[in-house]
Amino acid sequence: MKIKKVIITAGGLGTRFLPFTKSVAKEMLPIVDRPNLEYLIDECKKSGIEEVILIVNNKKPEIEKYYSKDEELTETLKKENKLTELKAIDSIGSGVKISFVYQEKPIGLANALYVAKNEIAGEDFAVILGDDLMYNQDYPCLKQLLDIYNQYDCNVVAVQEVDKSEVSKYGIIGVEKEVNADVFQLNDLIEKPEIEKAPSNYAIIGRYVFKNNIFDYIEKLKIGKNNEFQLTDALKNMLVDNNKIFAKNLQGIRFDTGSKLGYAEAFIFYSCLRDDIGENVKKFIKKYIDKNN
Numbered sequence: 619m620k621i622k623k624v625i626i627t628a629g630g631l632g633t634r635f636l637p638f639t640k641s642v643a644k645e646m647l648p649i650v651d652r653p654n655l656e657y658l659i660d661e662c663k664k665s666g667i668e669e670v671i672l673i674v675n676n677k678k679p680e681i682e683k684y685y686s687k688d689e690e691l692t693e694t695l696k697k698e699n700k701l702t703e704l705k706a707i708d709s710i711g712s713g714v715k716i717s718f719v720y721q722e723k724p725i726g727l728a729n730a731l732y733v734a735k736n737e738i739a740g741e742d743f744a745v746i747l748g749d750d751l752m753y754n755q756d757y758p759c760l761k762q763l764l765d766i767y768n769q770y771d772c773n774v775v776a777v778q779e780v781d782k783s784e785v786s787k788y789g790i791i792g793v794e795k796e797v798n799a800d801v802f803q804l805n806d807l808i809e810k811p812e813i814e815k816a817p818s819n820y821a822i823i824g825r826y827v828f829k830n831n832i833f834d835y836i837e838k839l840k841i842g843k844n845n846e847f848q849l850t851d852a853l854k855n856m857l858v859d860n861n862k863i864f865a866k867n868l869q870g871i872r873f874d875t876g877s878k879l880g881y882a883e884a885f886i887f888y889s890c891l892r893d894d895i896g897e898n899v900k901k902f903i904k905k906y907i908d909k910n911n
């Protein structure tokens with residue numbers, strides 16, 4: 619089955635980024651002049667995805683507003699002959715179908731996916747978590763997972779190694795065997811384990827590809843860590859029933875844009891890549907560092 623649909627979760631409270639996220643979703647934080655979410659949607663397009671389903675909450679309507687037409691702004695830009703700006707707003711959401719599903723309460727990642735069950739309509743699908751920005755210019759991270767799904771027709775999770783001291787912040791996998799370089803077959807998954815209980819230091823990063831029967835496991839889930847319905851628990855139950863799950867050790871740079879440091883890193887990194895301001899940003903950083911050392 620060709621994977622055509624991606625769910626991007628963007629309905630969380632963004633507590634690590636308060637006070638800013640009191641009124642604006644963290645997925646709308648700008649990286650230079652585009653919301654963080656746009657970079658995730660670019661990754662979907664480059665990976666051959668046709669439809670993006672955004673999971674949002676009704677307290678933060680700015681995401682839907684960003685992806686809807688603004689006739690007045692278009693007219694003004696036309697009148698003022700601002701063609702570059704016109705092109706920039708026209709490109710928003712182009713090349714992929716975007717739809718919205720509302721999650722009523724932030725009761726866990728598993729629930730965030732479940733609210734889009736109807737839109738997925740029985741297909742296998744991919745998931746991107748709204749605060750995990752991944753950079754790989756040549757081989758988009760989602761594509762890395764889709765290639766494994768296409769080869770083995772099974773569930774795939776993205777992982778990267780983290781320091782042992784960090785395992786309690788992530789879902790951690792247990793490895794049954796190496797399928798080939800950077801691809802593992804799993805025998806365990808634990809959400810945010812204590813260091814002593816972690817089966818490895820490979821952490822789940824916010825990219826997944828699921829067989830459609832994940833929804834059966836989400837339906838039967840019991841409340842898990844932090845009083846939320848945990849996706850990792852649904853995956854663990856899939857494993858117990860002998861569903862195959864592979865992990866791909868992702869090749870790319872990860873930015874946790876839901877955290878202050880991760881967001882700052884992402885902003886600087888992407889600014890340096892830009893044709894229009896990159897060289898000046900680098901000069902500024904150098905000047906700033908020299909002055910402060």
Ligand code: G1P
Nearest residue numbers: 727750788789821822823824850
């Ligand atoms: C979620 C998942 C976790 C994963 C992490 C990656 O946790 O539950 O398994 O490792 O995303 O960012 P959260 O960061 O939402 O607490």
